Amino acid sequence: MEYIGMRLLLEKEMPTNLVQAMEEVDRISHWVAEELRQSHDFLGRFLTGFMEAMNNAIKHGNKEDPSKKVRVLVAVYDDDHVILEVEDEGEGFDYETVLKRSGVIDIEAESGRGIFLMQKMADDIEFFNGGRGVRLKFAINKGV
Secondary structure: OOOOOEEEEEEEEEEOOHHHHHHHHHHHHHHHHHHOOOOHHHHHHHHHHHHHHHHHHHHHHOOOOOOOEEEEEEEEEOOOEEEEEEEOOOOOOOHHHHHHHOOOOOOOOOOOHHHHHHHHHOOEEEEEHHHOEEEEEEEOOOOO
16 A cells, blocks of 8 residues: 555564464554554554454454464554554455445354444445455544
8 A cells, every 4th residue: 555645654464373463453552542642542443443353364364374474554644544454365255245234233143243343443444455455544633
């Protein structure tokens, strides 16, 4: 992803290990909120969206295969939004079908809750690379 007005904060590959990944997600989320002087509300939304994206990438995308990685990118766009990209090495999925039914969540279902939560936490969500990647956009709170 390259946009005019984008400032890269972090780009890294993370292992397909759920425990390690969630510890890193927590650390990165707190760092981003602190770096941008954001509120606890921003931190909560960013952290929850990031956790769900990472969980989906590891469990559904990479199928917990330790030989696969998850690429993470965090950037500030136009000084008013944080962009979070999470991309796995899986086969992708039919995100258009999932998005059409994402407003109706079966709490007992094995899948679907993560996308629903990401939609609720982020200001915008889009999938790319055949569903292997998700891009979440979070508004930066000005003057916090």
